[in-house]
Amino acid sequence: MKIAFVYDAAYPWVKGGVERRIFELGRRLSSKHEVHLFSLKWWENDDKIDGIFLHGVGEKVPLYSGGKRSLNEALYFSFKLLLGLKGKFDVIDSQVFPYLSCFSSEICSLSTKSLLVLTWHEFWNMYWFEYLGMMGLVGWVIERTVAKLPGKHVAVSQATKRSLEEIGVRAHVIPNGIDFERIQKIKASGESSDIIFAGRLIKEKNVDILIRSVKLLKEEIPDIRCIIIGDGPEKEGLKRLTIGLGLESNIIFKGFLEDHDEVISYMKASKVFVLPSTREGFGIVALEANACGLPVVTIRHRMNAARDLVKEGINGFVCSLSPESISKAVMEAINREMRRECLSIASDYDWDKIVKLYEKFLQENLARQY
Template sequence: KRSIKEALVFAAELLPKLIKEDFEIIDCQEFPYFPCFTAKLYSTCKKRQLVITWHEIWDKYWFQYLGKKGIFGWMVERIVSKLTERNIAVSEKTKKELERMGVKNVRVIPNGIDFKKIDSIKPSEEESDIIFVGRLIKDKNVDILIKAISIVKTEMPDVRCLIVGDGPEREKLTMLVKKLELEKNIKFTGFLENYENVIGLMKSSKVFVLPSTREGFGIVALEANACGLPVITIKHERNASCEFVRDHENGFLCDLSERDVAEKILLGLKKGKSVRKKCVDIARKYDLESIVDMIESFYNEVRS
């Protein structure tokens, strides 16, 4: 679990450095909450506008994450939602969750990708059929992907899957791979610091799988689309990547079951080349240049 201490120390050390500057607008992302209070103090002292950008709302998930102690996270999240009337949500899902908390006039501005940079990166020499990129935590449901690979293997004995990332579930997932005798089919790369290496591996794969049930946006799925990969993800109310993954266009939506994920993987491998252009076209709409224009327009409204 992430450390509260780090967030508190960062928030405390931020103020003396921030107060020396004179910004017209200060935009603070909501998580890990405490820097938002520093930003609020700055905006009050300097009489400047405060914008908070929300990537996701945890709400009752706090209790699932921390048990009874989750009440503190739940309360802090709600207090932060009252700090300003200028709020940005990166998805419609997050906007609706903010509105349920009583926040009004939320502007949706999605996350963006550096399309030109992604386009310039060459494919890796290490090829695969399926790739996952993300933290190895329970919400990502990588165990479902591994079980799905076991099913896919019955039709494709040499199927190859890369799992890129690290996290607290790594040991359990490694044991599951051994239990299902998939050592020759699934490779864990661990955490890769170099962004170009990650994109290169995506470009050398055929299908991207994101079996997560909780995504504030799911930018990694958009990056996969930019690499020409159809995205297979879970149809779930807390998975915001469903907002841009269109079923049978730039990807496939499925239930949280290894059998359905396996079926969609096989479908994605079959139709991958035919949907490649659609994947890239949809990802291009989220290029940083377009998103920056949206943010700049919002800032101009805030200034006036």
Template sequence: MRIAFIYDVVYPYVKGGVEKRLYELGKRLARKHEVVWFTLKWWEGKDTIEKDGIQIISVGDSKTLYHGGRRSISEAIYFAWKMLLKGSLGDFDVIDCQEFPYLSCYTSRLNLPKGASFVITWHEFWGKYWKDYLGSAGIVGVKIEKGLTKLTRHHIAVSKITKDYLKEIGVSAALVPNGIDFKKIDKIKKGERSFDFLFVGRLVRHKNVDFLLRSIAHVKREHPDITLGIIGDGPERDNLELLARELGISSNVEFLGFLENHEEVISTMKSSKVFAFPSLREGFGIVVLEANASGLPAVVVDHPLNASKDLIVPWKNGFVSKNSEKDFAEHLIVAYEHKKRLGKTAKSVAKKYDWDLIAKELEKYYRGILNG
């Protein structure tokens, strides 16, 4: 098969869940198939490069991704325009376009090669959340998002929650989840830094780290010497450091910033005890599975837009807390007290999401639509 991915950013030059998924699946599919990735240019040198068997083609220069803590609308428009100007994409069997940043799905569809199957992969479905995100202007986001469902009959959802949202509006989507490199994670050794609780993610509002800090303040009353490590950076960092001081937990919390080496993140997970992840909006939650594969039970929050809650099997790989700081704190304590047993069973859950298995599922789906 000749397979094309369409997404505006590319791993490892930008490190996020969608680009990580495409890279991991792409390099595995490239062992038997031709895989091309149309994106913007995040690297130096030639416009077309090859990485792990994937041919990566830039259609334009990279642009600033975030503005005011949100994904840039102008960047989305620019990428969509460049995909339109690209013209014919070439002779492909399958073109897999990521639903985000939306507009590029429309322009890529206009240039669909004859005989190619057009697939939209959904990492999230926002629906009514658009109005919370953009206010009255959110109605535009609602219409643009829903319009994607009319572009093709081939849809993939990466999480159960997204699949269910699509089903509510009459769209049938195949579930092909994200994954992890379980075998690679299993080989990484414990790091020198150890924490009782660990968070990994961008420090932006929807990651809910202020909620986590308040929960840790509750935990401290019962366990005064507990420690929390926060791996990640973002526009909320200064506010969060100030909040930690105000809560009287700054001596318990260490802000580590971004760790450039992913192995260092995993080694820190392996030397810690519980993964604390109170994010309110996740299209999947790969980092939860990485924590599980590292032997950490995870505590997540029950929220309508948080797909990571569907990864949790209570008392096996973690817990789903109410959207309450006190309840989250209580679940952190339970996970901490049962870490040894939960850590073993968490690894067995994570093993089922190895990228090798997910790549076979995606290949099977592609073959299925090509065979009608």
């Protein structure tokens, strides 16, 4: 097969979950198929990486403006893609966000009779209004319009699939994955902890609730240690909260760690991973924690796809968003032996297994098309 992935950012120059998914699928597919990525030009010289042919349809521009995804960037990429997505492909896999590029991908797929795959990493629906107020109506309408485009819709999580099905869109789940064997080879840090969190320090991650739960846990475990990895706009406020609650010796802020192996190393030296987020498109970090043998405590919320990765009492716990609920779940996770189950579940999400699901999905749909 000749496969074209479409997204405005590219790994390893931009290290997000979408970029990583394309890279991990693409480099594995390239051993048997011809794989291309159409993106903005984030790289300097080489137009190929790990078997993936790179096509820069336009110069890189800032993805964010004022802390939110830039509309100008989305328009720019969509226009450049319409002119730059050239060649005959069996499959065009367009990542749905930031939406506008899906219309360009649709036009190109029709002109070349390619199979169009629309990959959904999240479905925002009414969250648009929380994100942008009344201006969110524009995003809501565009998202609904993309959902009605002809093509095969892929959801990376069961949560996103459910959301799409609620508006009548049939979607097939091809989840994200992890490099399970690589994680097994990383050694544990010499700095141990009881609880660990890793992620962007933004409002919807609810790290403040985690900090308040540590305050409660300190009553039972006076020397409890919680490591927080990541950076973001909430960082200074979270540090002030930590001081205000008298937890300076219990909570350690590590900031953003450039080397992800270091994050894994800290996970391996901890006991429980807490992901108090109310919005996760998938939650790869939860799988990585399981691959380190750690149970995961996460939140029961319709926009938190990570909750579907947790089997209650087997590889973690799903609880309500409150310090009391989180602290109770953490204590249960600490006191229960769950390592074997965590490793077993995480191994099912190895990228080598996910790519076989993806390849089978493409081949079956191409066979139906012809």
